[in-house]
Amino acid sequence: MGFNIDKQTLQELNLLGKFKSGSVYGLFNKVETSGGEHLLSNMFQHPLEEVTAINERSAIFQSFEKTGTKFPFDVQQLGLMNDYLDPDAGKNKLLTLTDLFVKKILAMLTRDERYKKIIQGLQAVIVTLSKCHQFLSTIRGTDICTGVFGSRIKAIELLLSEPKLEALRLIDIYKTLPLTVLANYDHLLKNGLRKQMKEVLTFIYELDVYIAVSSVSKEKDFSYAKALPGEDNLLEVTGLYHPCINGAVGNPLSLHRKSNVLFLTGANMAGKSTLMKSIGINLYLAQMGFPVAAKEMRFSVREGLYSSINVSDNISEGYSHFYAEVIRVKQAAEAAASGQRLLLMFDELFKGTNVKDAYDGTLAVTQAFAEYEECLFIVSTHIIEVGEALQGTSNILFGYMPTIMDGNHPHYTYQLTEGITEDRQGMLIIQNEGILELLQ
Missing domain, CATH: 3.40.50.300 (P-loop containing nucleotide triphosphate hydrolases)
Structure with a gap:
């Protein structure tokens, strides 16, 4: 059914509005990412209705505030990763290899930037997965892991332990990858592991919101x-x-x-x-x-x-x-x-x-x-x-x-x-x- 609040009440209390002076949303909007901002906006537009859900979210914010966690990800790399994962799903491995070969030739002969963007996107994925793994290591044993958010942490840890992702995370981004290896990972990330990659990004956006809101709470x-x-x-x-x-x-x-x-x-x-x-x-x-x-x-x-x-x-x-x-x-x-x-x-x-x-x-x-x-x-x-x-x-x-x-x-x-x-x-x-x- 949803929480009932009308436009007049929202305006009188100045609850919403990214650019409205003195808005409550603006007070808490200290997120780093566009995905985090979208999630924060959704939370403001849809208050919770169940006692358990409210108290659990409150407990998560409190655990982040107590731990004093800082947002560990590179926003530019997250943007490159998101742009990289969005298109080209559905190709088989042979088509992926052929497409990459053509783009590489065009990059050598012309100023075509598409091959370079694929390399940058894959590098961004590797960097982000590595930082996510490092972050999970740093918070192990804290209230974030032992509290309500613990099950979410375990799910992401399990996802990152997938052998192919673990191998990808350990790749040296400064070394040139053979075209076949590049094509294999490109196909895997955009098809077989596409859902998992989106889940990682969603997790990072959640972290962005929890860290931003809890930091405002601590400051105020x-x-x-x-x-x-x-x-x-x-x-x-x-x-x-x-x-x-x-x-x-x-x-x-x-x-x-x-x-x-x-x-x-x-x-x-x-x-x-x-x-x-x-x-x-x-x-x-x-x-x-x-x-x-x-x-x-x-x-x-x-x-x-x-x-x-x-x-x-x-x-x-x-x-x-x-x-x-x-x-x-x-x-x-x-x-x-x-x-x-x-x-x-x-x-x-x-x-x-x-x-x-x-x-x-x-x-x-x-x-x-x-x-x-x-x-x-x-x-x-x-x-x-x-x-x-x-x-x-x-x-x-x-x-x-x-x-x-x-x-x-x-x-x-x-x-x-x-x-x-x-x-x-x-x-x-x-x-x-x-x-x-x-x-x-």
Whole structure:
């Protein structure tokens, strides 16, 4: 079925995008190879769904981080190897020998580069196989081999021990090979061992991702979340922060079946939206088995993630800002009512309408959300009277982002605090900016 997340949520949380400024993908995209980049992108687009798979991938990243492994392969050689293995499959040995002979003659008589590229490609295969063998020797006995990734290591070791590949790996690339030997290996690699060679490249791309992501985790001092069954409906985290913000303030959070709604209040600029994005991003990373920006984290596996943080009007559909908000809440309600286990986040519900309707709508929707105990919700608002009306409603946890006044100037702690804010500094900020004086 797949993990459910829509385009708006992906954009609001800035999860994807190689060239998007501040994207979460960009934070982890430190891979060396195009194959590694493709694998990393695929991981980001397809979060895992099973507890075991999540915890196993997390364990692999941790083993690479603990070992501190560096990527040992030559990227240029990998490119030559990949280009060499791609074409010309299916020829028999005689045709391969004939083809190589013709290309060698053309290389001698003209500037034809095809024979040279074949030699370079075969050399790249030999170099790569040799480095792969050396790498496996260097990590023997480490957590990488003894942990979850051990079976993958053993499979590659078995593949490289194939007698013909072992003989090829030991060839001196600086010596000229007889044409018949060259043709024999060319045919073997592109036909009989073609699948095995692709498997070696896939293994190397996996190493690229594991090494790159674990190095980012070590550099940023991230941690690894523990995945739990979805039916537990739990999200417990300490020191959680936005992974793409340097020096971000860490916060605790504990949601569970009997306290599944965080009702969040606080002044504008106090950090409500950033906190919500931090929760959503880290839940998504945890669902991928990736490192998270937190001290500790335990979470029940979700079936989807849904946010409404930066809803805008839709001119092409004729939607006003308020109607776009209503449609977004309707979509979320349908998703929750479908029985899926989701994390749903709503920032400043119904801010596109008048205060009375926003109050009534926020109150009614939040009360309705609290009844869906298979989902977790975060609802923020600056209409603090809604929080007061929700007091005594079961399943709702109240938190706020404080504002500290230094004379007439507000300062923000960005520290989630239990309760409902009493901050009302909007008019004070307007006065501080001298707007009224400008208009007089």
